[in-house]
Amino acid sequence: MKAHKGLAIALLVLGMSVGCSTESAKHPANAPAQAVPQPAPKATGVTIPVGPGPQGTYTVQAQPAPGSCHYRKTADGQPLPDPACTPGAVNPTVTPANLADTICKSGYTASIRPNSNITGREKTDNIKSYGYTGDPRDGEYDHLISLELGGDPNDARNLWVEPPSPGHQAGAGPNNPKDGVESKLHTLICGGKVALTDAQVAIATDWTTALATVGFPDGK
Numbered sequence: 001m002k003a004h005k006g007l008a009i010a011l012l013v014l015g016m017s018v019g020c021s022t023e024s025a026k027h028p029a030n031a032p033a034q035a036v037p038q039p040a041p042k043a044t045g046v047t048i049p050v051g052p053g054p055q056g057t058y059t060v061q062a063q064p065a066p067g068s069c070h071y072r073k074t075a076d077g078q079p080l081p082d083p084a085c086t087p088g089a090v091n092p093t094v095t096p097a098n099l100a101d102t103i104c105k106s107g108y109t110a111s112i113r114p115n116s117n118i119t120g121r122e123k124t125d126n127i128k129s130y131g132y133t134g135d136p137r138d139g140e141y142d143h144l145i146s147l148e149l150g151g152d153p154n155d156a157r158n159l160w161v162e163p164p165s166p167g168h169q170a171g172a173g174p175n176n177p178k179d180g181v182e183s184k185l186h187t188l189i190c191g192g193k194v195a196l197t198d199a200q201v202a203i204a205t206d207w208t209t210a211l212a213t214v215g216f217p218d219g220k
């Protein structure tokens with residue numbers, strides 16, 4: 001009886017050991033995320049400033065002098081920033097090689113976004129920089145190159161008070177169709193259809209033409 005019991009225990013231990021090994025092979029403890037394929041970037045000749053990247057503690061950034069920045073508008077009245085004040089700035093920790101662990105990873109942008117007690121004070125000063133005269137609640141303090149596209153979180157060169165689009169009802173809050181463009185570009189990058197740098201240059205140059213510039217005018 002004791003011999004049979006010992007054999008049963010040995011078989012049970014062996015079975016448990018094999019089961020654990022098989023499960024570990026299927027689900028390694030620290031398996032790296034699968035790399036996101038990237039097409040070759042286009043030669044645009046445009047260089048975007050590089051920001052300091054995510055910080056453990058953010059501080060309020062100095063804004064351009066009052067009245068020194070001037071909005072531009074597209075033919076249909078959509079707002080664009082002053083390239084001298086807001087050329088955009090990229091996050092140096094986001095690269096084509098680590099997209100799966102940064103912008104294409106759920107929760108990444110929330111983990112690097114500055115607190116509103118920082119951006120709220122910056123927005124107040126940026127309103128003066130651009131001479132924005134609308135309802136402050138309607139102007140979005142916007143990342144020109146969004147965090148989901150690898151934009152720097154708190155570089156003053158990448159943030160501007162974006163006025164609402166034409167036809168917006170005053171006091172109704174931000175109205176920003178640029179957000180939809182950013183979302184589509186993010187999907188294209190993480191789907192391996194558009195190079196990270198191409199999307200960044202396109203959105204920084206003119207968000208209204210960015211999708212057409214990267215070759216996907218309908219975002220698909």
